[in-house]
Amino acid sequence: MSMTKARALILALGVVSTIFVAGPGLADPTGYSLQPNGTTVGFSTDFGKDEITGQFPITSANLKLDFENPGQSTIDVTLNVADANASFPFAAQALKGPKVLNASEFPEITFTSTKIRAEGEGARVEGDITIRGVTKSVVLFAQFWQQKGQAAGDLHLLKIRLTGALMRSDFGATGWSDMVGDEVRLDILALIEQEK
C-alpha cells in the first residue's frame, strides 16, 4: 500500500491520536487479535526508478498492549514467506527464491518485540526479526488510531500502523543486488480487536 493510500485510509478512519495518554485503568496488558480484513504486511524496495511492492500473509500474531505502561506491551508476529506476493510475477519469484528469502528452506519470518516505549504520538517498537534464519534487531515506529465513532477511551478496536526499514543484505538476502535496492521499507497496517 502506498503512503498516500495509507494516509487517506487513516484520515477516513478518523484520526484520534494520543491514545497513550493514561486512561481509566487497564492494569494488565490486554490481548488483541488481528482482524484479517483490515491487516496488511506490506514492503517496498527500489527497482531502478520504480518500486517493487508486495505483501506477506500473517501466520500468527500475538499482541499484548498496555496503553498505561507501554513497556509492558509485547508483539510477536510470524509471517508466511511461501505465500508472499509482489507487484509483478518475476519479483514474487525472485523474492521467494534461494537468492532472496529462500522460502523453501525458511518459510517464515518472525518478529518478537524486545522493548516498546511511547514516543511522540505513537510508540517505538524494538524487536528481533528473523529472516533466512538470521536474527537481527529492528526498530519500528507504531501509530494507533481509533475507529470512527468510537468513544475517547474505547480501545476495543484499533488501527495500528508500523513502519520501518531494514537492509536485506544483513540477512544474506542479496539476490539481484545490482538491480534491486538493499533497503526494504516495511509498512504494516493492522486492525486489532481486544480479546474478550
Next chain:
Amino acid sequence: MFFNTHETFGLISRILHWTMALLILSLLALGLTIADMEPSLDSLWLYGLHKSLGFVALILVLLRLVWHRISPPPHPLGDPAALPQRLARGAHRVIYALLVIIPMAGWVGSSATGLDTVLFNTLTLPPIAPVSEAWETTAFTVHWATTWTLMGVLGLHIAGAFARAIKGDNTLERMISGS
C-alpha cells in the same frame, strides 16, 4: 524453387539464412542493451524479448540443420581444397555450433536464476538447470564469451563474402537471389 540444388540455394535456405542474420544482429543489440541498463518496470519486457527471439533463433538453427539433411546446400564455388574454401567450411561449422551453444547457455543461465523464462509473454519454458548461482554465473559467462566468438567469426564470414564478391565470385549473389 524451395529446395537447394548442386549449384543454387533454394528459397527456404535463403530465408533461413537472412532471417537468422537479422535475428542475430537484433539479439546482439538487445543483449548489449539489457546487459548495460538499470532495469525498471518499463524495461523489463526487453529481457522477455531477448529470450523470445533467442529461442526463435535456436529453433531456426535446428530447422536449418534438419533442412540441410533433407536438401543439402550447394557445393562451394571454387576449389574446395584451397585455403579460403577450407577456412569458410571451418567458419560455417563454428557458426552452427555457436548458434546452438549460445541460446542453450542463455536458457541454462535463465533457468539457474530461478525465474521463469517466459516467451512472448505466454509460453513458459521448462527450466533446464538447477537454481544455483554457480550455474547462473558459469552459463552467462559462456553466453557472453561464445557471443563474442560468434561476432568474430561472423566478421570473417561477412568479410569473406564481400572479398569473394569483389573478386567476381558468385557466392554472395547466390545467397541473395539463389543462383
